[in-house]
Amino acid sequence: MNNKQFLNELSDKCQIGAEQAATQVEQLIGVMEKIWQDGDSVSLSGFGVLEVKKKNERVSVNPTTGVRMLVPPKLVLTYKPSSLLKEKLK
């Protein structure tokens, strides 16, 4: 399902125009981004948790050349599905 299909379905469900759906999605993502930048996580029942996690710096080695690289720390957006959703996968 690509973005277009997604927006269509969303607009159908909310009974709003496709354009409005697109802008609302943008707004929603913007709001969530602010939440993540505050260090908070978005937790939704039945869906899961979207949160930013910090990965520590590490030394990685290129297996072919043996060159050691210091990989800097980084912030990554992670998604953990809820147990309810996981149950449905089985």
Place this chain on the structure above:
Amino acid sequence: MDNKINLSQLAERLAQEGGMSKAAAEQFVKNFFDIISQRVLVEGLVKVKGLGTFKLIQMEDRESVNVNTGERFTIEGHQKISFVPDADLKDRINKPFAAFDTVEISKEQAEALSRMDEEDEQETVAPVAPAVPEKPAVPEKPAVSEKPAEEPKKSAKEKRLEQKQAKKAEEAKMKAQKQQEKKEAAKVVDTPTVKDITQKKGTRCLLKVLIAILTMILVIGLVLFMLWPVVGNSVLDIVEKNLNKAKIEMVSDSVKTVAPAEVAPVKAVEAPAETESAKPAESPAVKPAQPQQKPAEPAVKPAETPAGTDALTAAKYPVIKLNSKDEAKDLSEFTLADVVNYSMEGVLDTYTLKKGETLTIVALNYYGSKKLWPYIAKYNNIKDPARLKAGTVVKVPVLKSK
């Protein structure tokens, strides 16, 4: 920080942002995530522009090991939802750390890094300590808005450089300390430079010192062990002299009375020998013991060669005496084993026994064999050869083999 924003809170914020009713916003958000979670199960892939991609992926069966029991078991294949954030979103999220690039590092630096990590965990190293609090300070920065985050980033980079320099300096220090340790070996523990070393290194130092002391004790013990034959010979010399005295006594006394008397001096000599041997055994702990032993060495050396052979005979002496004692007992019955071989014909010589001489010595002098003394005894009708007195005149028979 670390708050969980739920559906209603999210909807509230969205309502503020988009200027819509809270109910509509909540409905919208609910639909938004419902569609994602439903569609990802049905179609296996949901792409949301600006957010990312949710994907259903198949995990293959894989083998694993139970950590507690060591048993192998298979984790059955299952499906998993993966999420890959949109590249733009990913970059924006990671903005506080964007200034860092992956750096190629040398082996030494990598080792220093890992070493530093260990030390950080131990929290024992003082010189690196100022660098430590900077690290946790970095992850806090994402909370700060984008613009102020730019500046701390740079400073963080500088701090990292400083950290690296500190690491190098520390390495140099450690090397210098190790060299000092090698040079001063035992004394290093007390030197003030060691104060900088962690406790771990202190114990290592102690171990080194202990090993050094042990090896020194071993060496001293070895030297004493090498010297022992020389010292021992001198002791054996004394033993031999005492035994000679015992020999003389034996001549005058009966064999039976002498036998215990003989053992006594040997024991008496053995006792000092034991004390002497005990002393060097204890002395290895004391270093000056070595030079004390050495001057004694040359004094003993000239006596060494004669003493060596004498000591051997002296050592055998008690055994021989026991044999003669047995022979003396047999003499009462007077069965000559060698009678078969020799017959006594005429007198070869007459001999007056001196103090300390026995028939065996006479036999040795005339026949060249101690074993032939019973012929002399028989020829002279001596019934108790062990009780001969000095001045006794014996006839030495001529022996002819049959």
